[in-house]
Amino acid sequence: MAPQTLMANAIRALTMDAVQQANSGHPGAPMGMADMAVALWKNHLRHSPANPHWANRDRFVLSNGHGSMLIYALLHLSGYDLPMQELKNFRQLRSKTAGHPEVGITPGVETTTGPLGQGITNAVGMALAEKLLATEFNRPGHTVVDHHTYVFLGDGCLMEGISHEACSLAGAWKLNKLIALYDDNGISIDGQVAPWFGDDTAQRFKAYGWQVLGPIDGHDAAAVSAAIDTARHSATQPTLIICKTHIGKGSPNRANTAKAHGEPLGAEEIKLTRESLGWPHAPFVIPAEVYDLWSAKASGQQAESAWNRVFAAYQKAHPELAAEFLRRASGQLPTQFDQIVVDAVVAAHQKAETVASRKASQLALTELTARLPELLGGSADLTGSNLTNTPSTPNLRVNLAGDVVRNEAGQGGRHINYGVREFGMAAIMNGVALHGGYIPYGGTFLTFSDYSRNAIRMAALMKQRVVHVFTHDSIGLGEDGPTHQSVEHAASLRLIPNLDVWRPADTAETTVAWAIALRNAQRPAALLVSRQNLPYRPEPTSDVAPNASGLDAIAHGAYILAEPKEVGLQRKAQAVIIATGSEVTLALQAQALLAQRGIATRVVSMPSTTTFDRQSVAYKRSVLPDGIPRIAVEMGVTDFWWKYGVAAVVGIDTYGESAPAGVLFKHFGFTPENVADTVHQALIGV
Ligand SMILES: Cc1ncc(C[n+]2csc(CCOP(=O)(O)OP(=O)(O)O)c2C)c(N)n1
Numbered sequence: 001m002a003p004q005t006l007m008a009n010a011i012r013a014l015t016m017d018a019v020q021q022a023n024s025g026h027p028g029a030p031m032g033m034a035d036m037a038v039a040l041w042k043n044h045l046r047h048s049p050a051n052p053h054w055a056n057r058d059r060f061v062l063s064n065g066h067g068s069m070l071i072y073a074l075l076h077l078s079g080y081d082l083p084m085q086e087l088k089n090f091r092q093l094r095s096k097t098a099g100h101p102e103v104g105i106t107p108g109v110e111t112t113t114g115p116l117g118q119g120i121t122n123a124v125g126m127a128l129a130e131k132l133l134a135t136e137f138n139r140p141g142h143t144v145v146d147h148h149t150y151v152f153l154g155d156g157c158l159m160e161g162i163s164h165e166a167c168s169l170a171g172a173w174k175l176n177k178l179i180a181l182y183d184d185n186g187i188s189i190d191g192q193v194a195p196w197f198g199d200d201t202a203q204r205f206k207a208y209g210w211q212v213l214g215p216i217d218g219h220d221a222a223a224v225s226a227a228i229d230t231a232r233h234s235a236t237q238p239t240l241i242i243c244k245t246h247i248g249k250g251s252p253n254r255a256n257t258a259k260a261h262g263e264p265l266g267a268e269e270i271k272l273t274r275e276s277l278g279w280p281h282a283p284f285v286i287p288a289e290v291y292d293l294w295s296a297k298a299s300g301q302q303a304e305s306a307w308n309r310v311f312a313a314y315q316k317a318h319p320e321l322a323a324e325f326l327r328r329a330s331g332q333l334p335t336q337f338d339q340i341v342v343d344a345v346v347a348a349h350q351k352a353e354t355v356a357s358r359k360a361s362q363l364a365l366t367e368l369t370a371r372l373p374e375l376l377g378g379s380a381d382l383t384g385s386n387l388t389n390t391p392s393t394p395n396l397r398v399n400l401a402g403d404v405v406r407n408e409a410g411q412g413g414r415h416i417n418y419g420v421r422e423f424g425m426a427a428i429m430n431g432v433a434l435h436g437g438y439i440p441y442g443g444t445f446l447t448f449s450d451y452s453r454n455a456i457r458m459a460a461l462m463k464q465r466v467v468h469v470f471t472h473d474s475i476g477l478g479e480d481g482p483t484h485q486s487v488e489h490a491a492s493l494r495l496i497p498n499l500d501v502w503r504p505a506d507t508a509e510t511t512v513a514w515a516i517a518l519r520n521a522q523r524p525a526a527l528l529v530s531r532q533n534l535p536y537r538p539e540p541t542s543d544v545a546p547n548a549s550g551l552d553a554i555a556h557g558a559y560i561l562a563e564p565k566e567v568g569l570q571r572k573a574q575a576v577i578i579a580t581g582s583e584v585t586l587a588l589q590a591q592a593l594l595a596q597r598g599i600a601t602r603v604v605s606m607p608s609t610t611t612f613d614r615q616s617v618a619y620k621r622s623v624l625p626d627g628i629p630r631i632a633v634e635m636g637v638t639d640f641w642w643k644y645g646v647a648a649v650v651g652i653d654t655y656g657e658s659a660p661a662g663v664l665f666k667h668f669g670f671t672p673e674n675v676a677d678t679v680h681q682a683l684i685g686v
């Protein structure tokens, strides 16, 4: 048997046996893509199984993540730390072989895939990161960043709308080192795809500015390898290689059927498949000669050593750049980061003006982007509204030759115009973060966070540091009306595990939110900021002075902002008003009104409920003492707040309305009087 066939059949055998053993999984895709995998992994992929984190490795993304056994077989066979026992434990608790590939669990898995369409989009982000890092760090004679990003994807990924967003951008950015191989098997779960997927995929990708190769026979490893070779020489275009395949290839009765997609073949069919493949070995037995064919340990070590020599020369010629590259690649913030944050708060406060928190975010970003070159900003066509750009972040532009355009200072783009593509932006940012070297952030209106939502969830699941700037965070945006006014979004984002949500009230809170978002290397963050101006709170009436203790208070996610003494009452608080973001001012005004009625209240600013929830019980009690009523004020659904044991919520449980903001605040009861009355009523128990 030809070595290539032997190698592909090893994947097929491991796949059908692991899926059978788990009694669940997707045998069809790995069996169909086995020959494509041989072509790529044997002949082209530069990777080092002994060091899955080698900075200049090629990235491989299995966008059709249901075919997870393909990547597990590949990693096992090529020499990663993924013993056969893990394949036998496919899909079992605490195995390294989860149902769908998960980054951080399996060495060699670059991103978590399964939600179709996002893998290819992550790959676009990885290829973008490579291009930008190469522009930033490579020097004549010193090419330290130089790798490809390969993707396998199926019909499902191409049907998903996000593939349009991502692949359109890949064309615009001329990501010539992005090479996607399409598993064109004409089958998805419901059967032959023709009635619901009749696109001319080749023309579609040509229209994006891609090079399209094929259709070729995806079972002809030599043909696939030749196509990859052509793709690697593309100067300016990403490449799609259309590979015609048979789902479940090798299975006499299941191949070419939707049944092969997501069901074990069954003992009888596995027997028949073994016979038809000419694979006599028992389940999970791989002959030594097949391991020898697959092993990438030696070639990987060689590739890595060669790069190490390149890097050593770079270190000699450009020691500071090299040190910076290593810092950036490792995701470490600069050692002076704490000082940078204090400086940012001071700078923002020195402006001493009443600004919208979106503007406060830009003020913070102006300082941060000047000092942290890893910050890579952007917006989904709302730059002037989101205020995610700064003087340090020129727009990304790519010239006809495919090079990143530099400004007079020699600097390439650091602000990305994602166009109107919120989901694409979010998943591309995930890819950028996964690649390393950058901390991506991007903006859109909070209402459209729903468009991005699954990618935000994936960032949280993957523990990636990605920052979403969501502006126009409430009815406070006014006349654009209910389509644009977030009501349920803050609450619903807070439900996503491992996502930090911040809704800051002023410049200090906004800057601290940014600082914590950047410090949390294992967690994405969403910053919910206002369109409308929020009053500047001069020092020292609040605890948010630009000193360590003020910042520390905010960093707890919630803190005591004003005690009764601040409004002239020398008594203990009878009630606590909890407010977030733009409503903090309202709470302070209500506190003053209540003082006139002789009622003593404490105002708690709670910019980040998710952060507050992680504090010690003692701290939480100190902020929200037992025994006195709590009243929450937030321009959003009330449902969320009941978990804090509140007596009442001033909130909005309908959609907004189209009118000037001031009119809406009155209409929905966001007035000092109504907040004061609500507190009063809670105290007297009506
Ligand atoms: C966003 C999303 N929607 C639905 C699914 C469920 N799903 C998994 S695979 C699949 C069909 C994919 O078809 P294709 O990519 O052609 O895979 P093949 O059957 O060829 O292996 C679907 C609908 C999913 N994983 N992600």
Ligand SMILES: [Mg+2]
Residues within 6 Å of the ligand: 154, 155, 156, 183, 184, 185, 186, 187, 188
């Ligand atoms: Mg298919």
